[in-house]
Each structure stands twice: as C-alpha cells, then as structure tokens.
Amino acid sequence: MNNQSEQVQFDERVDLYLRGKMSEEEELAFEIEYLDNPDLLAQVEMVERLIHGLKLNEDSFSQAAQVAEPKARYQVSQQAAEASDSFISKASAWLGKWFTPQTAWGAVAATLFLVPLMSVINQSAGPALTNPAVQGTYVHLLGQRVRSANGAADTIFIEPKQQNLVVGFATEPTFGVPEPLTVTVYNADDVVVWQQQGLQPDYRWTVYLSVNTQAIAPGTYRYELTNGDTIVNSGSFAMQYSDGGH
C-alpha cells in the first residue's frame, strides 16, 4: 500500500543522457545541472547501474550471439542467418497481408527457427538463470595490459567443466556518445571463431562478451575491437584449462 501511494517521479532526461540520445549541448547542460543536484544525480547513478546490470545479464535475455565456430554443432554462418532473416521477413510480409498483428507471426516464425537451435545449445549450457555454472561465471578483463612493455598475451584459465566465460575488453575513452563496437575473435589459423556486434562500453569503458567455452577451445587467439572500419583495440590471449595448463 505504501509503495502504491508513493508515486516516484523519474526525470526522462536521465534515460536520454545514459542512452546517448542527447545532443552535445544538451549533454553539457545536463551534466552541469546534476553537478549540484543530488536528486538528479541519484537518478543518474541508479539508472546507470540498472543499465550496467542489464548488460551484465544479457544472457538472461536469451540473446543470440553471432557464433561462427568451425565444427560446432550450433554453428550459424552469417550467410545462413541472413538467409533465414530474409526468409522470415518475406514470410512475415506475405502473411501480414492477411493477418495482424504481424508480431504474432514473427513470434511463430522465431519459435520455429530458434527452438531447435536453443534445444541444441541447452544440451550443454542449460537454463541461463538457474545453472550454477552461469551464476559462477568467470570474468576476465583483456586489453589493459596489451600495450605493456613485455607484450605478453593474457592467459585465461578455465575449468574443464566451465561452460561460460565473460570476457571484458578495455576500450579507449572517447568524448561524447560511445559508439557501438564489434568484437571479433580469431583462432590461431586466423579464422573467425566468435563475433558480436553492437556492444556498448560500460562506464569503465569496457565492453563485455559472454562466450560459451565450447565454442572457444583452449589455444591461442587474437581479438579486434572495431568501430566500423576503425580498430579501437586489438591483442591476443591464450585459453588454458586450469588443471591442464602445464
């Protein structure tokens, strides 16, 4: 009852600011305003953490990352994905002539295509929210030492039974609105084994990638963070089993 009677007001500009939808002038004015406005600042910090939490829990949204793993059972090549998208969109457009809402058809089509795919993945990964392996996901931050003097690659140690790994990639801070980045991971043969687009850096200028360890086996890899054609950061890392690394 108490909660219902207490109607909290949220400033809509906070979302615009944190989602990078403000012009530079608006952003400047907004930052100056919250410098001496504790209530507004509290809202900024709260929504900032909400967004951070949502990004950390991206797996919970059952988002399909673009996986390009040779020999993997659940490999989805880009061409196949594009073909599927194209087919779905054509089918939806055709069906949309007779039926509305189109969202329902989109859901049916998505179910038909995604459920078999998900069932294959779930054989190994299990439900994202309840699997203890996911809750204990190991986070490894790359890129902070890439330019260090010794130039040595980072080594990520994983447990053989570990199925998930979150890899953070440090990016360069920029002024203004952060651009979405693409992370591409190549194996020793320079074949793309993992790629994900549209990644936004968090407030520490780090982008996070959730990786299924079955798609990236122990070995050496190199990665690139790109913004369009520009390489923002690159480096290499090695993946080893913690009990079999020597």
Added chain:
Amino acid sequence: MSASGETSGHKEPNQLSYEELVNQIRSGNAQAELSMVTRFAPGLKTMLNRKCSPDIAEDVFQETWRVAIEKVRKGDLRQPDRLPAFIHQIARNQVVMYYRKNSDTQETPDDNDLVAPGPSPEQALETRRIQDHVRGMIEQLDTPRDREILKRYYVLEEDKEQICEDLNLSSQHFNRVIYRAKTRMRSFFVKDNTVNVK
C-alpha cells in the same frame, strides 16, 4: 575558519549560494574550499567516470580540484553564479590535457604491473550485487515481451517509438515497464543505501 561563520551566518555549507561560496574562497576560507569540493565531487566523479577509465578519472578528478581552487582563489571566476559550469569546463579541459600528455607514451595507470588488473574487490562485489539484483528483476518481469523492452531500450539503445511499433505496444505499456524497472532498482538502492535516492 572564522570567516565562514561571519559571512554566511548560520547557513550550512551546502546551502551557501555560489556567490557566497566563491567570495569565501577568495577571502581565504579553507572550509569553504572543502565545502565546494564536497558539494560538487559526487557529480563530478559520475561525469568523469563516463568519460574515462576509473584510474584516469581519479587523476583528472584530483587535478580538476587543484586547478579549480587555484582559479577561484585568484578571482579567475568572474561570474560566480556559473560555478558548476566553471568546474565542469575545467574537468573537460583536464581530460583533454591528460590524453594529450599521455598520447606519446601511451601509458596509463592500467599498464602498471603493480596495479592489479580488473576491478577492486569492492567494485567486484558491487558489480556482483547489481548483477544479482537485476537478474532477479528480469526474472520477475511479467512477460518475455517486457524483458525485450528493457533489452532493446537500455542495452541495444533502440528508440521507444520503434520498440512500441515492433511489439505492437502502447506508449503507456512501455512507460509502465520502464517505470517498474526503475522503481525496483530504486527500492534496491534505498534498502541497500548505496545511492542516495530519495
């Protein structure tokens, strides 16, 4: 120290007008300098953390206050009513100067082998708590569609109009989902007392 009481009456430092604060700093009141820093520091940290990595933000933060106090003491701030904008501008300049200064060496504090890579234990704990709370919140959402709204709006940064159109939603429904998420987040912080939300 005594100037504080004489010039501001019984006002708390955070209740002083910008003019009063600036005048006291100009007259050599160290307490007023502290008040200025205390008053603007949280906002400045948030702003800097959005523009730099934590280590760089900390360096720029310190340097911003050194420059700001020096300039206010010297009377370089000609419009005291624009004190927040003045501090903000100094901070922006300091960020640019930091990168200019370090562009040739390309060395940041993160490169220091003595500094442990990754977040501090406190940051890691906080991150974990936020992650757990938001996961719980996602699980409690009414429908998968509500989850999709949050993901597309906050993670993928799509526009509200586009999301509403794609999901055949009313603006009110969209607002309700966002409002609920914020309210749950707010209650978490009120309970946790980690952010000073009212």
